[in-house]
Structure formats: structure tokens, C-alpha cells
Amino acid sequence: MNKLTNVFNHNSNLLSIYFTAGFPNADSTLHVLKALEQGGTDFVEVGIPYSDPLADGPVIQNSSSRALANGMSLKMLFDQLKELKNTVNIPVILMGYLNPILKFGIESFIENCRQVGVSGLIIPDLPYEIYLEKYQTLFEQNNISNIFLITPQTGEERIRKLDRASTSFLYMVSSAAVTGVRDGLSESQIQYFERIKNMQLKTPAMVGFGISNHKTYREVCRYAHGAIVGSAFIKHLETHGDDASEIIKFVKNLKNN
Amino acid sequence: MSENYLKKYPTKEGFYKEYGGAFLPPALEEEMKKITDAYFAISKSHNFISELRSIRKHYQGRPTPVYYCNRLSEKYGGRIYLKREDLNHSGAHKLNHCMGEALLARYLGKKKLIAETGAGQHGVALATAAAYFGLECEIHMGEVDIAKEHPNVVRMEILGAKVVPVSKGLKTLKEAVDSAFEAYLKDPVNTIYCIGSVVGPHPFPMMVRDFQHVVGVEAREQFQDMTGELPDSVVACVGGGSNAMGIFSGFIDDEEVALYGVEPGGRSMKTGDHAATMMKGKPGIIHGFKCYLLQDEDGNPSPVYSIASGLDYPGVGPEHSMLKDIGRVNYDMVTDKEAIDAFFELSRLEGIIPALESAHAVAYALKLAQKDPRKSVLVNLSGRGDKDIDFVVENYGKQYGIE
Ligand SMILES: Cc1ncc(COP(=O)(O)O)c(C=O)c1O
Numbered sequence A: 001m002n003k004l005t006n007v008f009n010h011n012s013n014l015l016s017i018y019f020t021a022g023f024p025n026a027d028s029t030l031h032v033l034k035a036l037e038q039g040g041t042d043f044v045e046v047g048i049p050y051s052d053p054l055a056d057g058p059v060i061q062n063s064s065s066r067a068l069a070n071g072m073s074l075k076m077l078f079d080q081l082k083e084l085k086n087t088v089n090i091p092v093i094l095m096g097y098l099n100p101i102l103k104f105g106i107e108s109f110i111e112n113c114r115q116v117g118v119s120g121l122i123i124p125d126l127p128y129e130i131y132l133e134k135y136q137t138l139f140e141q142n143n144i145s146n147i148f149l150i151t152p153q154t155g156e157e158r159i160r161k162l163d164r165a166s167t168s169f170l171y172m173v174s175s176a177a178v179t180g181v182r183d184g185l186s187e188s189q190i191q192y193f194e195r196i197k198n199m200q201l202k203t204p205a206m207v208g209f210g211i212s213n214h215k216t217y218r219e220v221c222r223y224a225h226g227a228i229v230g231s232a233f234i235k236h237l238e239t240h241g242d243d244a245s246e247i248i249k250f251v252k253n254l255k256n257n
Numbered sequence B: 001m002s003e004n005y006l007k008k009y010p011t012k013e014g015f016y017k018e019y020g021g022a023f024l025p026p027a028l029e030e031e032m033k034k035i036t037d038a039y040f041a042i043s044k045s046h047n048f049i050s051e052l053r054s055i056r057k058h059y060q061g062r063p064t065p066v067y068y069c070n071r072l073s074e075k076y077g078g079r080i081y082l083k084r085e086d087l088n089h090s091g092a093h094k095l096n097h098c099m100g101e102a103l104l105a106r107y108l109g110k111k112k113l114i115a116e117t118g119a120g121q122h123g124v125a126l127a128t129a130a131a132y133f134g135l136e137c138e139i140h141m142g143e144v145d146i147a148k149e150h151p152n153v154v155r156m157e158i159l160g161a162k163v164v165p166v167s168k169g170l171k172t173l174k175e176a177v178d179s180a181f182e183a184y185l186k187d188p189v190n191t192i193y194c195i196g197s198v199v200g201p202h203p204f205p206m207m208v209r210d211f212q213h214v215v216g217v218e219a220r221e222q223f224q225d226m227t228g229e230l231p232d233s234v235v236a237c238v239g240g241g242s243n244a245m246g247i248f249s250g251f252i253d254d255e256e257v258a259l260y261g262v263e264p265g266g267r268s269m270k271t272g273d274h275a276a277t278m279m280k281g282k283p284g285i286i287h288g289f290k291c292y293l294l295q296d297e298d299g300n301p302s303p304v305y306s307i308a309s310g311l312d313y314p315g316v317g318p319e320h321s322m323l324k325d326i327g328r329v330n331y332d333m334v335t336d337k338e339a340i341d342a343f344f345e346l347s348r349l350e351g352i353i354p355a356l357e358s359a360h361a362v363a364y365a366l367k368l369a370q371k372d373p374r375k376s377v378l379v380n381l382s383g384r385g386d387k388d389i390d391f392v393v394e395n396y397g398k399q400y401g402i403e
Helices: A004-008 A028-039 A058-069 A074-081 A098-104 A106-116 A129-140 A156-165 A185-199 A216-221 A231-240 A242-254 B026-043 B046-058 B070-074 B093-105 B121-133 B143-148 B150-158 B173-185 B205-228 B242-248 B318-325 B335-350 B354-369 B386-396
Strands: A016-020 A042-047 A092-095 A120-122 A148-150 A170-173 A205-208 A228-229 B066-068 B079-084 B112-117 B137-142 B162-166 B190-193 B233-235 B258-266 B281-287 B289-293 B329-335 B376-381
Touching: A004 A016, A016 A028, A016 A058, A016 A205, A016 A231, A028 A042, A028 A074, A028 A242, A058 A231, A058 B162, A074 A098, A074 A106, A074 B318, A098 A106, A098 B281, A106 A129, A120 B190, A129 A156, A148 A156, A170 A185, A185 B354, A216 A228, A228 A231, A231 A242, B026 B046, B026 B093, B026 B162, B026 B173, B026 B205, B046 B093, B066 B205, B070 B079, B070 B335, B070 B354, B079 B205, B079 B354, B093 B112, B093 B190, B093 B205, B093 B242, B112 B121, B112 B173, B121 B137, B121 B150, B121 B258, B137 B143, B137 B150, B137 B173, B143 B150, B143 B162, B150 B162, B150 B386, B162 B173, B173 B190, B190 B258, B205 B242, B205 B318, B205 B376, B233 B242, B242 B318, B242 B376, B258 B318, B258 B335, B258 B354, B318 B329, B329 B335, B329 B354, B335 B354, B335 B386, B354 B376
Parallel strands: A016 A042, A016 A228, A042 A092, A092 A120, A148 A170, A170 A205, A205 A228, B079 B376, B112 B137, B112 B190, B137 B162, B233 B258, B233 B376, B258 B329
Antiparallel strands: B066 B079, B281 B289
16 A cells, blocks of 8 residues: 555644755755654655746745755656665655656656655646546556645536545645745635535545644644645755754644644 | 648647647646636627727737838848838737737736736737726846846836846746746736747637737738738747747648748857757746747756847747647747847848847848748748847947947
8 A cells, every 4th residue: 555545544633844855955855854754744745846836935946946056856866765765664755847757757757756665746737637648547557646736716526536536635725826934824714624624525635835833734634634834844944954953843843832 | 731720729728739738736727727718708709809909900000011121132132021010009019919918807807917028028018008908017027138128127117017027047038937927826816917928828829829810810911912922931030939920820821831930049059048949949848838948957947048038938839839840830040140130231221120039030031032032031020129229239339330
């Protein structure tokens, strides 16, 4: 069974953290992963830096530019991730835009993911229809879960479709905007979370984009299986670097206050 | 070419063979679907069509003339004709799609138009359209282009638009697109992204082509009126490719008419010194669509350069990408130097100062004319050069006798 599916079967109030590969330094990737696990993160999303992302806010964009300047590439990332299985046990997902993956070769990309032990992928600009038509078999044969995003504007019919096609979790973008740090939940966000909760989907859902502290994390857990923290952690790395004890403290503060 | 090419492409999902589409994060994907549905519903209504036609005639001053270049043809051979989009209101073809996009925005009840601009021509045209319809307008522009195209920045501000400087990366067109998308995503309900060329996710390449189609339709009729025949070749510069699609679409079913798209060869063929996307690029995805793309081995768009700010984009329209593959259009390039020469030739032989973008097309037409003096060539003179005069005189004046 896919490691990621397993985590969802056995836990709730999950905390997932996103960071950009090769940030703040080219060789930070594994350090950061390890410290995140030690702090109690349930699973991690590793971002593949890309120069022209259409769904990332300024904080993540900035980390991507720095990672690219550090020389990070898919080739370098897979080299680093050769040690993944010896470094952490928690599931790891990669998040990246389609063009670098196509350029790398999607078949060899998926093959590399399987070999190093990546459990799932988030490719925000890969449309669902094209995934079904071209890539679903490839993903499934390699036991890689494709994670779909939904937004407050996604219609019910489409959500039901995505629910049926999901093998791990649905990623709820918490507002129809790019990533970034926000404070507290708005009335319209809560309505959206409740609407999804009331749909009683088979697939668990995680809320991402805009979660920055223990309070919002806990609030979100009332409606979903857990929360994904991105920009707030990148900001932490900007100020504190990849120091393990600081990362562990950051995660513990988020999870337990 | 099969009859009714324009009905055949794009497909319902916005594909031109393998190119185009909408490769977008869900938030944007859903907005694009809404715009597509609205476009199909509204743009085919009688009211929309007649309002746009009235605007074209009374506000833009269309049809723009086709003009025979007497002295230029005498010097270079051949018969060289210009489709005078420089005489379109606001000085370039860009207003053709801006009035369409802004009219659509008004039908949709949008309050604000957002766009990127390179040379500032699309920005000026959109600011013009916004003023006409009483909408707000926000234009994202790279800092390098702001410095180079200063007169257009001033024009946008006089027209009441807000110009947002973009300081990321190379501070030119690609980064301006990133920035404009970001601003649009913050409020897709009240704003609409009015892209500046036949690029971006579906439905933009189709919409912009449809709004530019008027250029080709007019030019075909005018040319036949004037000469009793069709031109042997039609030439246009290609940045994203809107002016080229406009004029090509009028002749695309006329197999005997050769079509030439001219890309900027810049100062050399080294990466970062040109923007010859179709000559040097490989299929890839940028800004939500698939096209020929100048990219590095990791799939990040490469740095690009051209003397013409409106041409330096690492991608190109998906339809052009297909037209290259199927061989209907020939794509070639012209260097900075050749474009500057043509800029002065057209100015001094015909009294028409072209935009540096358009000067690329003129330069190529001169080559065709020299190669085959018996043939006729129709150039889409996409814009006038007022915006470029300070830059040209400062950097090249001496070589052309201006102290
Ligand atoms: C006069 C003129 N021609 C051409 C272009 C290039 O755009 P496109 O290739 O979409 O026609 C521009 C862009 O700014 C322009 O200002």
C-alpha cells in the first residue's frame, strides 16, 4: 500500500509542511526533511523550483528563485533523494510545475519518484482531463498518487469526479488565490470548508494555502483531515536557515502550541 | 490548406494540434472556463458584433489603408505594400483586440482590466479601451521596458491607467506576464486579464486572433481592389504573434499566398541574445499554454533579448507553433541591425516611421523583394515608431547622420 494512504488511514489532524528543494542552500533538502520529521510533521511536500509559477505567492516564488540560483534541478533533487529512504520514514510528496517535468521526461520522472520512494505528486498546472487521458496508467503502475486541487469555485460535480479518481487526499486551496500567509479564517472560508465536509467524500481532504499558526491549523482540522503549511515555513527558513533545532521548534509550536 | 481553416482550429479545448490548451492551476482554470463560455455566448450576439463594428469605424478609424511603397519598391525591387496598422487609433494593431476584450469585460460586468505590456503598445491600447468604456486599468511592465519605452508609460498615465513596475528577473515581458497573472488571481471576480497577444491559456489565443482577424479581412479585400490579385507573400513580425495572426488569418485558405513570420534575431544566436522562439525553441509550456519555447535543460524559460521590447518573449502563440509544424507559414528571423536599417529606410524613403517591432517585418520584405523583383509583398506595418525615437537616436543616431 502507498505510504501516504496509510498515514490517512491511521491519523487525523495531520500536519503537512511544504518547502522548496535546495532552499536556503543547495544541500538543505535532506536536512530539512529530517528535522521536519523529528518535529512531528506527518508528511512533507517538497517543491521543485520553477522560474514562472502561476500558483505561488511571493514568499514561495522567492525561495524558488534562490533555489534555482543555488543550482537546484530535478536531476540534482533526485540525486539528493537517493538517500531519502535512509533519512526519513514519513511520506514525501513532490510538488512541481509541468514543464520541468516534461523536459526531464515524464516517464523517467515517475520512475525516479518510485525508485527514491516518493509517494505522491502535486502538479498544479496538469489539468485533470489530461492526467486521465495520458498519465493515469503511468502513475498507477508506479504506485504514485496524483493529488488534485480544489478551490472554493470548484463545482460539486467536478469535486465528485476528483474524489473518485483520488488515491490519497484532496488538496483544498483555502481561497481562490495564490499561496501566502494569512491570519485567521474568514467567514467565506469556513462556509467553503463546511460545504466540502458535508459532501462526505470518500477521500480525506487537507487544507492548504494561508495557514501560518497553531490556531488556524487547529481550526482547519475541525473541517478537514489536516492542514498544509507552506509560506510560513519558508519564512522561517529565511530567518533561521536550515538549523535543525529551530525547525523542530517551529513544527512543535505549530502542532502543539 | 483545407477550406474554413478558422472553423477547424482551435478545438473545443483550445488546442491547435498539440499546442495551446490551458495548463493552469485550478483557480485560474475555472476563471478561463468562465471567460470561454462568456466569449462564445456574447461575441456571437448581434449587439456585440454591431457595437464592435461601430467602434472600429468611428473610434479606431478603420479600415486602415493598404499603401504601395513607391520609392522603397523602386530601390529594392518587387512591389512592396503596407497594411497601415500604424494608422489604427493609438498607433498599433493592439487596439483591435483591446476594444474587443474591453467590450467583453463590460458585458461581463468587470470593473478593472489588467494586463502586461512589453513595448507599452498593448498597455496604451488597453488604457485607451478602458477610458472609452469607463473601466479601471492596471498595466504591469518590466522596469527595463519602462526606461526604454518612456513615452508610452506617460501615455498610459495620461489615459488614467496605473502602471505597475516589475523588478523581477530580467524585468521585461515574461516577468510582466507573471506579475499580471498574480494580480489578476487576487480578484478574478471584479477584474479580467486582457492578454496582449495570441498567447496564454485558452481562450486568449483564439479570442485575440478573432479580434485581429479584421486586419486580414480588410487587407485581402483592399489588396484585390487595388491590384486585381492576391499578394504573392504576406509578412509580419512575430512576438507573441497577434498582428501576424490577424493578417495571416485573412489569407490562410489562399494556398497560393506565401506567409512569412519574422522573429527577432537580436544581436547574436547565443542564448539570451535573441528571441527567435520558433527557430531555436522546443515545445514546452509557459504561462498556461503549450508552444515552441526557448528553455534551458531544466525546463525553465531562457532569457531573451531583442531591440524591440514587444518581441522579446520566450514563448510564441500556439497557433503559430502549429502553423510552423504543418508548414503553412515560413518562420525566419531578422537581426537588430537589419531592423534598424529598415527603420531608417522606411522613414527616409516613404516618410513612415515604423515601430521597431514592425521594422523587423519591413526588413524581411526588403530581402524578399531583392530576391524576386517580380513579386508583390504585403507587410503588416503593425505600429508606428514614435515610442522608439529617443532610444533609436540615442543608440544608433550617429550611424545614420544624426548628431
Ligand atoms: C507595433 C507592434 N508590433 C508587434 C508587436 C508584437 O506583438 P505581436 O507579435 O503579438 O503582434 C508589438 C508588441 O508590443 C508592437 O507594439
